Amino acid sequence: MLNNKSILITGGTGSLGKALTSHILKAYPQVKRLVIFSRDEQKQFHMAQDYPADKYPQIRFFIGDVRDKERLVRAFKGVDYVIHAAAMKHVPIAEYNPDECVKTNIHGAQNVIDACLNTDVERVVALSTDKACAPINLYGATKLASDKLFVAANNISGNSPIRFSVVRYGNVMGSNGSVIPFFINKKKEGVLPITDVNMTRFNISLQGGVDMVMHALIHAWGGEIFIPKIPSYKITDVAQAIGPECEHRVVGIRPGEKVHEEMITPSDSFYTYDLGKYYTILPSVTKWNLDSFLKEFNGKKVTPGFAYNSGDNTEWDDVETLRKLIKDHVDPTFTY
Template identity: 70%
Template sequence: MLDLNGKSILITGGTGSFGKTFTKLILKKFPQVKNLVIFSRDEQKHFQMAMEYSDSNYPIRYMVGDVRDRERLFRAFNGIDIVIHAAAMKHVHIAEFNPMECVKTNILGAENVIDAALHSNVENVVALSTDKAAAPINLYGATKLASDKLFVAANNIKGNRNLKFSVVRYGNVMGSNGSVMPFFLKKRTDGILPITDERMTRFNISLNDGCKMVFDAIANAWGGEIFVPKIPSYKITDVATAIAPECKQEIVGIRPGEKLHEEMITVSDSFNTWDLGEYYAILPQKPPFNLEEYVKKYKAVKVEEGFSYNSNTNDQWETVESLRALVRTHVDANFTI
């Protein structure tokens, strides 16, 4: 059973949507946590977060820094037990037009996190990924795939250190910065909702469930896994209908780098993917642990060859009614139709 009391934890990108929710849950679940370091380059978000969680009332330290800055990370990792790497440049269309900025943050930043962990006493690193890293067609997805590969491979160079690197990969997060639900809620007053393509589908997960996946990875990772949750899909038109049935849905076309449907496990991944019950785990081709023991421990079942996990062929779907309930619960408690 996971117990983070007495542990020192650092969250890169800690002032973002995930970081704030994860911080809230840590303070609630593990009130005796030793230290929580919020590492982010956005000083304004630091200020806003500190208004809610002051460092005088909570074991929190706010540290301004960028994952591109290797020396700053080395200093930040001093005395840290667990690192959650959530910092990323994540907007697909912005990355398409600013490619090297995305590479510097998502790939070089990931390597800096790994180096800092290897040169400190960190025990566990969990990196957040995205469905766009599976068979990527955009630069953002390609950089996150490279990041995933770096974290998985880091287990091969840790030597005798008591250190594990793992990855959590999931789909669109309800209510996160830049996500579609808050966007539609804002646009509904215009009477028109822009729809990229009426066929578009996406995976759907709440911030709380995303955080739960990270807690599970901290507790259960042996090192090298890419954990993938079993979550429902939605149609973009159903989201629009759920939020603003009175609005016209105007097709505007897919933006640069976007897919019609997202994938979290490709057919090629199926050769190394295991069903762990609540979620899947994509393992390295040569795991840095005893595979037979792993399978026995988690009652893992190998997926069929040719298996893929695609938002369009998913067997779990949100409905207009369920989406409305989710908007009220996770995005806007005052939402009404």
């Protein structure tokens, strides 16, 4: 489906952006153009070394900020599909710099929507986070607002065939700033800081995140929030998997953190459907026929009051599983 198409990734130099780039080039060698849009020139410089123009003529590197709508409109000209991965995502930094977070995650999202509507973009997939579900920190609140904007964008598209959808998932194993590389780095100091011994998180690999984005890009009808069925882990098991000989020092929860993360609340259950590999939260009113959608994907409505959170999950990654996943997906040289 992506062969002979032009694709743009905002935040394309981030962990997921780079994983998407690698996947698209391997799975769709006839892709017409792949635009890496980000504001970090240093990361673009290093990424360009991995994809030299003589070997990858379809790649373009485009310096820009999602806060700049005019730059987005220029970048989106001739683009068929947009994957919106740009965001301020570090919870404590967002708490300390709230206005900057709002500018990027909310105003930037609306700029992406407007630029897509003002060009000939056909499909848009925006990345969300489990922290957008019943948010208690600013980052989660801005991403919830972003989700709402992308879902509602389908209502203002008029006769355009454009489709906006969202993918929401938990912590990406090994992504920049996540706990596993943080613990691996802290291991040499002999102390691993544990925020709360009861803390749990959802866990998804970079490839799992890529697969979700591609599923939404290809199969979305417009307005869905896709949520994967993924395992959880206990933060104490992560510490034991990485540094069993280290001191596991309890330091307390940081501002804006939850003990357990949520991806579907009981209030969401009235609009949530089980599609097999994924759940999806649908808008209360869709532009398409719900019965046809459910028949197409063999969808079934979840029971009223259903919730999906990392603490009550039925699937778990234990210490041994985590060690294998770290070696396979984060650091092939990992030892404990």
